Amino acid sequence: MWFEDVLFFVAAIGALAGALGVVILQNPFYSVLSLVCHLLGLAVLFLLLNAEFLAAAQVVVYAGAVMVLYLFVVAYIGGADEPLRPESGGLAFFGPLFAFCVAIELCIAFIASGLEALDTDGPDVGAGFGSPGEIGQLLLTNFLIPFEAASFLLLVAAIGAVVLARRRRGLES
Amino acid sequence: METTWYLVLSAFIFAIGVSGVISRRNPLVVLLCLELMLNAGNLALVAFSRMHGGEAGQVFALIVMVIAACEVVIGLGIIVAMYRNRLPIDIDEMSELRG
Amino acid sequence: MSATSYGWLVLAFPLAGMLIISLGWRVLPGRLPGWIATSAIFLAFLSSIGALLDLLDHSEEERQLVDTAWTYASTGDFKIGLEILVDPLSVFMCLVVSGVSFLIHLYSVAYMGGDRGYARYFAYLNFFVFSMLLLVLAGNFVILIVGWAFVGAASYLLISYWYRRTTAVAAGIKAFVINVIGDIGLVIAAFLILDRVGSLEFLPVFQQAGDHFSTNDGTLVAACLLILVGAFAKSAQLPLHTWLPDAMEGPTPVSALIHAATMVTAGVYLIARTHPLFELAPTAADVGAIIGCATLLFAGTVALVVTDLKRVIAYSTISQIGYMIMGVSFAAYGAGLFHLMTHAFFKALLFMGAGSIIGAMAGIQDMDRMGGFRRAMPFTFATFTIGALALAGFPLFSGFFSKDEIIAFGIHRGGGYAVLAVLGYVGALLTAFYSFRMVFRVFFGDAVPEAVELEQGHIAHGEPMNPMTGEAEDTDVGFPGPEHHIAERSWPMKAAMGPLALLAIVGGYVAIPGVDSVIQNFLEPVFADSHLAHDEPSTGSEWIGLVVGGVISILGIGLAWLVYRRRPGTTARLVERFPWAHRFLGHKWYFDELYDAVFVRPVTTFGGFGRRVIETDFVQGTIVGGATGIVRVSTSFARAIQTGYLRAYALLLVLGVAGLTFYFLVNSS
Numbered sequence A: 001m002w003f004e005d006v007l008f009f010v011a012a013i014g015a016l017a018g019a020l021g022v023v024i025l026q027n028p029f030y031s032v033l034s035l036v037c038h039l040l041g042l043a044v045l046f047l048l049l050n051a052e053f054l055a056a057a058q059v060v061v062y063a064g065a066v067m068v069l070y071l072f073v074v075a076y077i078g079g080a081d082e083p084l085r086p087e088s089g090g091l092a093f094f095g096p097l098f099a100f101c102v103a104i105e106l107c108i109a110f111i112a113s114g115l116e117a118l119d120t121d122g123p124d125v126g127a128g129f130g131s132p133g134e135i136g137q138l139l140l141t142n143f144l145i146p147f148e149a150a151s152f153l154l155l156v157a158a159i160g161a162v163v164l165a166r167r168r169r170g171l172e173s
Numbered sequence B: 001m002e003t004t005w006y007l008v009l010s011a012f013i014f015a016i017g018v019s020g021v022i023s024r025r026n027p028l029v030v031l032l033c034l035e036l037m038l039n040a041g042n043l044a045l046v047a048f049s050r051m052h053g054g055e056a057g058q059v060f061a062l063i064v065m066v067i068a069a070c071e072v073v074i075g076l077g078i079i080v081a082m083y084r085n086r087l088p089i090d091i092d093e094m095s096e097l098r099g
Numbered sequence C: 001m002s003a004t005s006y007g008w009l010v011l012a013f014p015l016a017g018m019l020i021i022s023l024g025w026r027v028l029p030g031r032l033p034g035w036i037a038t039s040a041i042f043l044a045f046l047s048s049i050g051a052l053l054d055l056l057d058h059s060e061e062e063r064q065l066v067d068t069a070w071t072y073a074s075t076g077d078f079k080i081g082l083e084i085l086v087d088p089l090s091v092f093m094c095l096v097v098s099g100v101s102f103l104i105h106l107y108s109v110a111y112m113g114g115d116r117g118y119a120r121y122f123a124y125l126n127f128f129v130f131s132m133l134l135l136v137l138a139g140n141f142v143i144l145i146v147g148w149a150f151v152g153a154a155s156y157l158l159i160s161y162w163y164r165r166t167t168a169v170a171a172g173i174k175a176f177v178i179n180v181i182g183d184i185g186l187v188i189a190a191f192l193i194l195d196r197v198g199s200l201e202f203l204p205v206f207q208q209a210g211d212h213f214s215t216n217d218g219t220l221v222a223a224c225l226l227i228l229v230g231a232f233a234k235s236a237q238l239p240l241h242t243w244l245p246d247a248m249e250g251p252t253p254v255s256a257l258i259h260a261a262t263m264v265t266a267g268v269y270l271i272a273r274t275h276p277l278f279e280l281a282p283t284a285a286d287v288g289a290i291i292g293c294a295t296l297l298f299a300g301t302v303a304l305v306v307t308d309l310k311r312v313i314a315y316s317t318i319s320q321i322g323y324m325i326m327g328v329s330f331a332a333y334g335a336g337l338f339h340l341m342t343h344a345f346f347k348a349l350l351f352m353g354a355g356s357i358i359g360a361m362a363g364i365q366d367m368d369r370m371g372g373f374r375r376a377m378p379f380t381f382a383t384f385t386i387g388a389l390a391l392a393g394f395p396l397f398s399g400f401f402s403k404d405e406i407i408a409f410g411i412h413r414g415g416g417y418a419v420l421a422v423l424g425y426v427g428a429l430l431t432a433f434y435s436f437r438m439v440f441r442v443f444f445g446d447a448v449p450e451a452v453e454l455e456q457g458h459i460a461h462g463e464p465m466n467p468m469t470g471e472a473e474d475t476d477v478g479f480p481g482p483e484h485h486i487a488e489r490s491w492p493m494k495a496a497m498g499p500l501a502l503l504a505i506v507g508g509y510v511a512i513p514g515v516d517s518v519i520q521n522f523l524e525p526v527f528a529d530s531h532l533a534h535d536e537p538s539t540g541s542e543w544i545g546l547v548v549g550g551v552i553s554i555l556g557i558g559l560a561w562l563v564y565r566r567r568p569g570t571t572a573r574l575v576e577r578f579p580w581a582h583r584f585l586g587h588k589w590y591f592d593e594l595y596d597a598v599f600v601r602p603v604t605t606f607g608g609f610g611r612r613v614i615e616t617d618f619v620q621g622t623i624v625g626g627a628t629g630i631v632r633v634s635t636s637f638a639r640a641i642q643t644g645y646l647r648a649y650a651l652l653l654v655l656g657v658a659g660l661t662f663y664f665l666v667n668s669s
Helices: A002-024 A028-048 A052-077 A089-111 A132-140 A144-165 B003-023 B027-052 B056-084 C003-024 C032-057 C088-111 C118-137 C141-159 C166-197 C202-212 C218-235 C243-249 C252-261 C263-273 C275-280 C282-303 C309-329 C333-360 C378-392 C398-413 C416-443 C449-456 C491-511 C518-523 C539-566 C570-577 C579-586 C588-641 C646-668
Strands: C065-075 C078-086
Touching: A002 A028, A002 B003, A002 B027, A028 A052, A028 B003, A028 B027, A052 A132, A052 B027, A052 B056, A089 B003, A089 C646, A132 A144, A132 B056, A144 B056, B003 B027, B003 C646, B027 B056, C003 C032, C003 C065, C003 C078, C003 C088, C003 C118, C032 C088, C032 C118, C078 C088, C078 C118, C078 C141, C088 C118, C088 C252, C088 C263, C088 C333, C088 C491, C088 C518, C118 C141, C118 C252, C118 C263, C141 C166, C141 C218, C141 C243, C141 C252, C141 C263, C166 C202, C166 C218, C166 C243, C202 C275, C218 C263, C218 C275, C218 C282, C218 C309, C243 C252, C243 C309, C252 C263, C252 C309, C252 C333, C263 C275, C263 C309, C263 C333, C275 C282, C282 C309, C282 C416, C282 C588, C309 C333, C309 C398, C309 C416, C333 C378, C333 C398, C333 C449, C333 C491, C333 C518, C378 C398, C378 C416, C378 C491, C378 C539, C398 C416, C398 C491, C398 C539, C416 C539, C491 C518, C539 C570, C570 C579, C579 C588
Parallel strands: none
Antiparallel strands: C065 C078
16 A cells, blocks of 8 residues: 555665664764664564564664663763764775675666566465464474574673673772 | 565665775774664565565574674673773774784 | 626626725724725636636637626617626736736735725725726626726726815816716717617627728717717826826825726727727727827926926826827727736836835925935835836837837838827837936935935934925825835835836737737737738838837937936026926926816806806896795785775675675676
């Protein structure tokens, strides 16, 4: 419906604007906020794609927890404003250039692809598509091992963070 | 909208993330741009999952989110360690691989 | 046992001697190495006699026996192997070489006593005798060249035996370089012969030479001239003679053995052995005769002036070998080889006597400082005089019969050869003069202090020094030992010189014209194919030649007596009247200076140029520096990428991804 298309464009523009904001804004605090905006836009897009659970997870976990963590660290460290023009001109010029080359190439790949399904909206799915129940069922049956591995990874990351950031007694003076 | 639109959008977000990684010097911002790239990947996964009509892509995206979280944790831990050791918060300072 | 088995034994004994001494020198005490070496050569001599006796058992036609120990290569008709040829010529040479070597080894046992390198000396000496015997017993050109090269190497080792003496080392190098020139000539000659005849074995080549080559064929003349180059280098003829006087730096027995009796006669042997080729290329033979004659005159004149005792004898050797070369180039093979034999006897004797005198003089070799040894050293005086008489060709001594036989042959051949022969008589006059120059200066006159000391009972003892330059030395290994030996006090030296003196007297009686012709008859089978050799002068003309020769020799001795005994100031007056002549002869006709300017200087200049420009600038700088420079420059590009900045690495990653994607896009379309 036209409503969905409009919503798509609004969300897309929001995501893009947020992404650009992350890269362009000098103050790291503002960059984090910009990323939050981007994440919200992305959550809307997920909803449009019938991924309700994922959209919720995105907002709650990603924007809610991870970004808050980020904000804490930014507040702790400070992060001075960078100068407007980065001094290493070469990297600043070629980086975006080649990045967009990759993007263009990917777009060409998608648009000129022979995969016809790309041109459709996708099959009709039932109401339970993307619901927590179905995702949960898949996680505990087909994708059990990735699920368990991911939890193990979380454990490792937590321990790693503690090790990295602990105070070493006697060395701090 | 057709799946192609989502994919194109994901490609552009990815490109913006890459350019950010290359051109920003503050490691915090670099990590943020890494998040951008991961999110772009997530978007593409979900779009394909909708295209196929199966939820495998969404599960994949969920796992990616978990990994992104872990990576943020470790990255921030490194930056905090840098700050604690009185190093300037600037990626260009960490150039011991120069040779 | 057959003659060829004896032939192998002749080779085996010196080789065994050398191996035993060189491997076991640490455990052989005192003079034992010397006795081992001497017995090895004695056994070789006995084996030569065995070969001789066995050979005489065969009939005259069957006296050329070949035996191959091991074939290296065999393709079709062409065969190369470790082959020896036992025939009258090689047995003759074996007898002379092993006999004289045995006596010289005996002499050296005493003479070299006290030298720190005693065992090394005898190992080298045995190696030399082995090489010389290999050379004369060779049955094909390959083994001949192998023996030739070994002999050159042994000569080098023995000349620079006192290796810490720089003059000796320089002399050794000079001898070796000139010998190598001869080796090259010989090798190229062998190639030329192989190319045309298709074989390198002596008997087939000589038998088929007439089929493959016409008379004075260009290739054959070239090959014979190259053989002559080899012969001249080894036998020290003009222009490759400059090494022999310098080779007197070696110990006196070495000079006696190598540079008088054996090695330098290798050239004569070579021409005699390859005589079928020379008879087919008369041009080359004529060249040989002319050079032989020129050499004998040149050396004779220089021997008149030089004052170092050993060098007078060295020039005398060059001169006498000139006679032999002239003889075998005339096709007077028997006469030439006969002179080779008698020369070996009296020249070795002269050198031994000289060694004894030098011992009495505590190492000094300058005749100006010698005199009046007649009473102090009677045995040496007697043997030396016998040697000088033989050298001068005094009637009834061995040299008389041998030298004048060559000249008689030349006169008989007529034409240009007669002229050469007459020049040979002039040379004989010079020979008689300078040989008695030596006798009168050393043994007659007022006794010098060393002689007086000796008469009182002890040998003079001076500071060890280089006799040519006067530099101080010590007596450790690499320099002569502290002891000085004279014949009167060492029985081995007497035991060696006695038989030689006897042979110098009676050695000529084996070929008295008209009475017997032992050597000629014995060597007949070898030279049976020569059409020139059988054209001998009649007995009458030979006797006339002998008489003329005898008269000339007495004349020469008389002149010497006049100059040195009756009117002692004659030499001084002559030097005043003709200083340029004295200088010219004293500098040996300036040959050394000529070679220095023409060969040595350009080569050393080029060497310096090579080192400075080619090596340092070009190779080091450009090629090596260029290579390293290129590597350095290209790696600096690679280093530029390793900036250490993470962002730059990230950029490179992206670049890679972009490239890959582009590639796949392009390929899939």
